[in-house]
Amino acid sequence: MTLSRTAKKRWFGIILIFPALLLVFAIIMYPLYIIIQGSFYKGTILKLSYDTSPTLENYMTFFAEGNFIRPLVVTLLFIIAVTSITFLVGFVTAIVLNQKFKGRRIARVLTLLPWPVPSSIASLVWIVMLNPTIGIINYLLIQIGILDSPITWLSSEIPAFLAVTLATSWKGYPFFTLILLSGMQSIPLQLYEAAKLDGANWWGRLIHVTLPSLRPVIAIGIIMRILWLLKDFSIIYIMTGGGPRGATETLALHLYKNAFEYFKMNYASAVGVVILVLGGIMTFLVLRMRKYQGDQSEK
Amino acid sequence: MKNKSYSKIVLYISAIFIIIIMLFPLYWMFKISLSPSLFGERGSIWINNFNLEAYKKVFSNPLLGKWLFNSVYVTALTLIITIPVSILAGYALSRLRSKEVTFSGSLLLLVQMLPITLLTIPLYVLFAKINLINNLIALVLANTAFCLPFCSWMLKAYFDGLPVELEEAAQVDGCGLWESFFKVIIPLSKPGIGAVSMYTMMLSWGEFIFARTLMTKPSNYTVGVAVVSFRDQYAIQWNETMAASLIFVVPLLIAFFFLEKYLVKGLTGGALK
Numbered sequence: 010m011t012l013s014r015t016a017k018k019r020w021f022g023i024i025l026i027f028p029a030l031l032l033v034f035a036i037i038m039y040p041l042y043i044i045i046q047g048s049f050y051k052g053t054i055l056k057l058s059y060d061t062s063p064t065l066e067n068y069m070t071f072f073a074e075g076n077f078i079r080p081l082v083v084t085l086l087f088i089i090a091v092t093s094i095t096f097l098v099g100f101v102t103a104i105v106l107n108q109k110f111k112g113r114r115i116a117r118v119l120t121l122l123p124w125p126v127p128s129s130i131a132s133l134v135w136i137v138m139l140n141p142t143i144g145i146i147n148y149l150l151i152q153i154g155i156l157d158s159p160i161t162w163l164s165s166e167i168p169a170f171l172a173v174t175l176a177t178s179w180k181g182y183p184f185f186t187l188i189l190l191s192g193m194q195s196i197p198l199q200l201y202e203a204a205k206l207d208g209a210n211w212w213g214r215l216i217h218v219t220l221p222s223l224r225p226v227i228a229i230g231i232i233m234r235i236l237w238l239l240k241d242f243s244i245i246y247i248m249t250g251g252g253p254r255g256a257t258e259t260l261a262l263h264l265y266k267n268a269f270e271y272f273k274m275n276y277a278s279a280v281g282v283v284i285l286v287l288g289g290i291m292t293f294l295v296l297r298m299r300k301y302q303g304d305q306s307e308k
Numbered sequence: 309m310k311n312k313s314y315s316k317i318v319l320y321i322s323a324i325f326i327i328i329i330m331l332f333p334l335y336w337m338f339k340i341s342l343s344p345s346l347f348g349e350r351g352s353i354w355i356n357n358f359n360l361e362a363y364k365k366v367f368s369n370p371l372l373g374k375w376l377f378n379s380v381y382v383t384a385l386t387l388i389i390t391i392p393v394s395i396l397a398g399y400a401l402s403r404l405r406s407k408e409v410t411f412s413g414s415l416l417l418l419v420q421m422l423p424i425t426l427l428t429i430p431l432y433v434l435f436a437k438i439n440l441i442n443n444l445i446a447l448v449l450a451n452t453a454f455c456l457p458f459c460s461w462m463l464k465a466y467f468d469g470l471p472v473e474l475e476e477a478a479q480v481d482g483c484g485l486w487e488s489f490f491k492v493i494i495p496l497s498k499p500g501i502g503a504v505s506m507y508t509m510m511l512s513w514g515e516f517i518f519a520r521t522l523m524t525k526p527s528n529y530t531v532g533v534a535v536v537s538f539r540d541q542y543a544i545q546w547n548e549t550m551a552a553s554l555i556f557v558v559p560l561l562i563a564f565f566f567l568e569k570y571l572v573k574g575l576t577g578g579a580l581k
Contacts, residue, residue, distance in 0.1 A: 017485065018404055018406075018485065019404070019406045019408070021400075021404055021485045021486075022400040022403075022404030022405070022406050022408065022409040023400075023406070023408050023409065025396040025397065025399055025400035025404065026396070026397050026400040026401070026408070026409050026412045026413075028392075028393045028396060028397070029393050029394065029396065029397035029412065029416065029456060029460055030397075030412045030415070032389075032393060032452060032453075032456055033412075033415060033416060033419055033456070033457070036427075036431070036449050036450070036452065036453040037419045037422070037424075037427065037453050037457075038415075038419070039430075039434075040427045040430030040431055040434060041422070041426075041427070041430070043429075043430035043433060043434070044426060044427070044429055044430045047429070047430075054429065054430075054433055055433055055436065057433065057437070101326075102326055102330075105319065105322050105323050105326060106323075108319050110316065110319055110320065110323070114569075116323050116327060117568070117572070118564070118565055118568050119327045119330075119331060120326060120327060120330060121564075121568060121571075122330070122331060122334065122561065122564070123330060123331075123333070123334075124510070124564075125509075125510045125513075125557075125560050125561060125563075125564040126334070126514075126557055126560075126561075127513065127514020127515070127516065127531070127532045127535075127556070127557065127560070128514070128516055128532075129514060129516045129532045129533065129535055129536050130337075130514060130532075130535055130553040130556060130557050131333070132536075133535060133536070133539060133549055133550070133553055134333045134334075134336060134337045134550065134553065135333065136539070137336065137337075137340055137546050137549075137550065138333065138336055145336060145353060149353075179330070179333060182330075187571065187572065190572065191572055236421060236423060239423050240423030240424060240425040240426065241425065241517075242425070242517070243516040243517050246516075246517075247516075247536055247539075261423065261425060261426075264426065264429075265425075265428065265517070268428065268429050268432075269428070269432075269521060274429055274433075277429055278429055281426040281429065284423055284426060285422065285423065285426065288421065288422070288423055289421075292421060
């Protein structure tokens with residue numbers, strides 16, 4: 010009764026993956042089923058069983074009554090703004106940290122330091138810095154001459170949007186620094202030397218060697234960032250609570266407020282399903298774009 | 309030669325410039341925490357006071373120790389569940405690919421893409437059903453849902469970078485599958501394990517959304533929610549809030565300081581070059 014080597018290996022693999030699979034079903038797949046089921050019913054999700062028939066009413070409330078327009082626009086603008094800023098800052102910092110200089114390791118730790126700061130703590134320090142009367146940001150902007158009078162950052166619509174974008178970007182850029190840096194370090198040096206022989210200057214090497222080699226890393230990074238921003242509303246929740254007048258209320262925050270402040274959990278579940286679909290669409294688009302660019306550069 | 313030292317100077321200046329700008333908020337936290345007034349004095353960017361009043365007040369808060377303990381507890385338990393489970397899963401995904409394993413791997417990849425905070429609603433409902441609201445175990449499970457898929461895939465990429473010959477040699481020498489895994493692979497995986505541990509700690513220590521939803525009693529708060537409760541008090545004492553923020557963030561920053569190098573290595577996948 011001895012198992013063959015392949016059969017042994019197969020069972021070994023199943024045993025090793027089983028705990029992860031069990032946890033995924035218990036704390037992700039089953040909850041996911043509840044939220045999808047709940048989105049198609051009226052009434053209370055808390056009982057987990059429904060005696061009415063399924064309905065599209067929650068989705069109707071969201072779409073037909075125009076509830077979706079504002080949070081959707083805010084979400085898209087927020088994702089575009091934060092992803093562009095964090096990518097640019099991450100790229101510049103990664104280029105600097107990829108050079109050889111004394112103290113590079115300590116510079117790297119310090120540059121990445123905003124990353125581990127919990128989002129609630131990051132939000133609070135930005136609230137203090139953005140305070141209209143005593144905040145340092147208004148003070149500096151007035152000193153430099155950019156502003157004439159103080160801005161009430163968190164209670165006017167556009168400034169509030171800029172404020173949450175700024176705070177989220179501050180906490181988020183190290184992610185790009187890190188993945189771009191590790192991407193840059195795995196580019197073979199021969200590529201740079203060949204470009205040098207062809208007479209490419211520093212800028213030319215950046216555009217024709219570094220950027221193309223990083224394309225897969227950039228695509229994965231952007232997808233991860235988009236999915237993260239789609240779900241994480243903690244900084245906005247603490248800084249503005251979605252206000253003023255919904256100017257910073259993203260879809261995820263719309264979901265959370267409806268579920269836990271207005272207790273419309275079934276409606277919120279429908280919003281959740283929409284977010285899920287949106288995440289899928291965005292991932293698909295980024296992957297398509299990458300494929301398209303890849304095809305272009307091969308020609 | 310001259311050109312080279314010129315570009316070195318540019319490099320240093322830009323590195324220092326970046327670091328000053330990016331660390332300014334942390335500096336500001338420190339400055340305000342030392343201020344005797346609620347907000348700090350207006351119009352000065354330097355530390356003019358060295359007043360420890362705010363720290364005294366924060367340390368005299370009877371719940372401070374409890375909050376720190378809760379965060380340590382939740383982070384430790386999340387690590388204890390997430391890290392071993394994702395090591396096993398990552399190894400299977402890397403070396404023991406069968407139909408079953410590949411299917412589980414795709415599932416893990418798929419759920420990693422899910423916006424996990426959607427699960428606030430169903431997890432709240434489920435935990436309410438089994439009386440886990442206000443129980444820190446609920447947070448441990450939620451954080452695990454957050455971290456496990458990513459950690460498994462990150463470790464898979466790490467194991468992919470280790471040469472297969474290592475285990476094959478061990479197995480020729482008579483080691484079983486378990487033995488070669490524990491004696492050969494685990495000792496070589498310090499950077500990968502360090503990276504996923506840091507990632508898990510970063511997400512668990514100050515986690516806000518689940519803690520806000522699943523913990524309703526102040527004595528069950530973890531630091532991420534506790535620090536916001538300072539702000540939500542009747543009269544906001546910003547110097548105390550900033551002092552508390554610093555106390556809560558420093559343990560994590562120290563851990564980051566030591567584990568950061570693994571994060572860089574671990575993310576590249578396969579550091580055995």
